[in-house]
Amino acid sequence: MSPGTLPRRIGRRDVAAFARGCAVLGCGGGGGVTLAERLARDAVERSGPVRVVDLDELPPDALVMPCGMLGSPLVFEERLPTGDEPAELAAAVRDVHGRPVDALMPFQLAGANGLIPLAWAAVLGLPLADADGTGRPMPNMATVMGLAGVPPTPAFVVDGAGQSITIRARTRERFVTTAFGVLAGVGGLGAFAFELMEAAVARRAALRGTVSRALAIGRAALGRAGSVESALGGGRVLVRGHVRHLRHHGPEQRTGGSLMIDSADGDRSLRVEFQEEFLLALDGGRVVAATPDTIVLFATETRRPLLIDELREDLLVTAIAADGPAAWRTPEGLALAGPAAFGFDLAGEAPR
Template sequence: MGGFELTLDTLRDLAEGAAVLGTGGGGDPYVGRLLVEQQLRAGRAVRIIGVDELPDDALVLPCALMGAPTVFHEKLPGAAGIVTALRTLEDRLGRRAAATMPIECGGFNSMIPLVLGAETGLPVVDADGMGRAFPELQMETFAVMGVPGSPMSIASDHGDAGIIDAVDNRRMEMLARAVTVQMGGSAYICDYPMDAREVRRTAVPGTLTLAARIGATLRQARDDHRDPFAALTAMLADTIYSHGVVLFRGKVADIERRTVAGFARGRVRLTAMDDPGDQMEIVFQNEHLVARRNGQPAAIVPDLICTLNSETGAPVTTEALTYGQRLTVYAISTPRIMRSPEALACFGPAGFGLDDPYVPVEQLVGGP
């Protein structure tokens, strides 16, 4: 896959597609998009590359903003913190990075590597470790396939920085979460340092390009006055996310949302427009975890459960859910790499304490 230089138009499509892949969480990419736009308008460039463009031993340092998405609305991020996190980890490793990449391609964290790339000149690898957004650091294909997340760096907006060298990836998450809370609910991180050979083995490929295609598909459908959901389903059919389906159309009847221990947790209940007795409830922890229609699972993590504006297809994040919104719940199947027994043990239903077994969405609800 050849690389390309990011343009303002592609950036806008990428941000919207990333919000879809965020499955309600990951933070709204809008502010992050503005940060990247500011960089591009200042004359800086962002190059997105395929991992095959790097030599096997090239050091790749994934990066992200950690914390509850609700915090990002009140505490706007900047570029300095992620640069500090990068330099801190480089100093710890005694090596300079050849590239950065997203830890997660969904939501706000699709934008953080682009900001870092613009600030430092590093290329951004077109891949990630989640294929969507997840709330915890150990929930990575990197971790599932044996890459240690430590040492990781963590930095605040105030210039604080440090290294967490945990004995395993779960403890890395626990320790980093506690530090993030003390840093004000959000922090900049670099973790899972690895060479390009390991990225090729463990990452979900092409996810930034996928996000840009999703955003472009929704934009073009709106411009052409076509059904955005039918357009999205057709587009996904020739990707590794092969199955997209409308689960439910209705309006928000109830929303419960709270920030607990660095996570946005809650549930939203929708009722069908033509039948108030027909309901769907979605449970979320930053991201949507399970959608139940009249008590029966219709889709479950790690498959993607997206809440989209029923008219435009525009994604609506968990922090933006409000009473009375007209929404379409849309599910997307995850790639094969995210459905192995090892992956499901990490970020399937059991990883979130859900009693429901994992059943692929295409088996639960069939075709579109």
């Protein structure tokens, strides 16, 4: 499958590649994909392959549900989903909208949350739209649909134990505050759906072709077809070398930090700044990649994308970057997803 080619179905044999692509797009965060990959594979084995549809294939009034898990990746790995979440979400949506969901879509196609909607689509027997809302992890539930003016509510949270909460908010700020308050009330993890929209709206508001792209990236990362750089759509190798000077800025590893990668020939060093994901790469003090760009570190010998928690001194890595989606590179998008949103002052230098 070449980059950008729409897969008609994601079956059992495709799940590993899709999971690897989601891990790449996690940019060192987004949670490990091992558990989510297993859930997706089991769901596809039980219910059959998931049909992947271009948004143009759906009727204009089809109801598209961006969804995923909201909460800590650690809680997700420690507290297994019950399996009731997709049916409970779909029922909550039907009760409020008075109509069934027609297609699912990842609200964030990165890390575990790229795979969860695939599993749910299999369980519900619904298609998965070839689109998502972020292209990489984003803070505070920021999405390109929000940039396009899609209202976030009514939004839905279920905990898999029969508890369902509907959120209605007048502003996006109030929505985010309420959503995290609800999350705390259901134990720090819940199945989540928001920014529901008809397909006609999704066609202009969502990032399109991203499920296909993740599958192509994963195939390349697994050595099955092409290069990761090509699958990323113009990705570039920043450096190959060893991790040095790995530092965390606080007592907890999740408070952010930095590292240096000394090139194998010793001629240069790349500095990478991270918080929950890789956010900034500088070569000789010059910014060569910055959020909303995709920035990923691979274990050179295995071609596996690394989580920040997996980094160690002297590890041999390859750093690759690719430009972020155009929707995030507008002034409004950069205000939510650019370096300044994470506290980096680049003195007017734009991401490259």
